[in-house]
Amino acid sequence: MSIVLGPNRYGKAETRLVRVVRDGGRHHIKDVNVSSSLSGDMAAVHLTGDNAAVLPTDTQKNTVYAFAKRHGVDQIEDFALLLARHFVEAHPTIRHARVEIEEYGWDRRGEHSFVRRGGEVRTCVVHHDADGRTTVVSGLKDLVVLNSTGSEFHGFLTDEYTTLQPTTDRVLATAVTARWRHTGGGRDYLDSYDAVRDCLVQAFAETHSLSLQQTLYAMGERALTARAEICEVRLAMPNKHHFPVDLSPFGLDNDNEVFFAADRPYGLIEGSVLREDAPDAGFAWE
Structure with a gap:
């Protein structure tokens, strides 16, 4: 051997x-x-x-x-x-x-x-x-964002272990980690950073979400459409679950007003969005 x-x-x-x-x-x-x-x-x-x-x-x-x-x-x-x-x-x-x-x-x-x-x-x-060969990847982590409505999750696979109920109105919150690959050097990286960050935040806020995966894609797509200097965006977005609290034992209704913010376990959604003609980095760029 x-x-x-x-x-x-x-x-x-x-x-x-x-x-x-x-x-x-x-x-x-x-x-x-x-x-x-x-x-x-x-x-x-x-x-x-x-x-x-x-x-x-x-x-x-x-x-x-x-x-x-x-x-x-x-x-x-x-x-x-x-x-x-x-x-x-x-x-x-x-x-x-x-x-x-x-x-x-x-x-x-x-x-x-x-x-x-x-x-x-x-x-x-x-x-x-x-x-x-040079690769420059800019990014951010721990960008915490939340939509208090405008998020749904239904039509998913179920089996004998499924207890999650479909919903058409939920809180969507995440702590975004994003990295984006530049197509070349010699640019104003601060201006680029501010613009890409704004794209990510705006897309999160403006997307009526049927899944966190859909929101992830919309965020990457918005940044790539707006900024020609980047060719690929990679995102990791934990689903920071907010569960409505059952207030019926106290004789109270809870119409999506009071939530328990769970820290773990959590769903973790990861993905990349890239231009179809994005150049190969030549090596893994994480």
């Missing part, structure tokens, strides 16, 4: 970085979480423990901090591109770099005072390899 080494990668996960820019007495902050993963000619380190091809994960962490000082941190996509290209181009044994960044927003409350913003987290993932 022959045993061989399969696909592998290594890196530094969750390097926390806060970059302060002092513009006189007025400060600006960038608060991010950076994770890097590298792959390439790594057989020897696994098979014999030879570290000659390995860039230490501590070096990857230090690079993040040094580049933040040297180049600054503006759009997270640009910063991720800078890091990914550096890792591949500076070290011949590294053939592929993946850099993921999460950004945490802060609202200004003074010249140098801020309050951490709630809600969703902006994200990006950049891939770059030694053949010059």
Whole structure:
């Protein structure tokens, strides 16, 4: 029996970085979480423990901090591109770099005072390899949205274990994780992010939903129709169930007014929406 080494990668996960820019007495902050993963000619380190091809994960962490000082941190996509290209181009044994960044927003409350913003987290993932292929994926997570009506669910499969009752009026709530793949680089990623986010929110609000799957598709379709710079949207949407509470023991009616918000278990709806002619990313882009 022959045993061989399969696909592998290594890196530094969750390097926390806060970059302060002092513009006189007025400060600006960038608060991010950076994770890097590298792959390439790594057989020897696994098979014999030879570290000659390995860039230490501590070096990857230090690079993040040094580049933040040297180049600054503006759009997270640009910063991720800078890091990914550096890792591949500076070290011949590294053939592929993946850099993921999460950004945490802060609202200004003074010249140098801020309050951490709630809600969703902006994200990006950049891939770059030694053949010059680059993929930029922007996204968000924990975007919590809710429609208090305008959602139905009926006509589904049933069997001897089915207890769920059909409904023509329910609360539809979810915490959206979305990622969208760009067709090229060199753009205003913030403008693109704001526009795609608006498309997702508007489609959720305006779609009379017969299923969360239908809403997922409508959200991806809206973003792709409106924004030519993206070619694929991937969405993960847990169904944050809201169940009407039985108030009859107390002599009260409940016409979809009082709900129990269950946190688990939950339905998880996932899917991708893409242009028919979307270019192949060349590699898995998660």
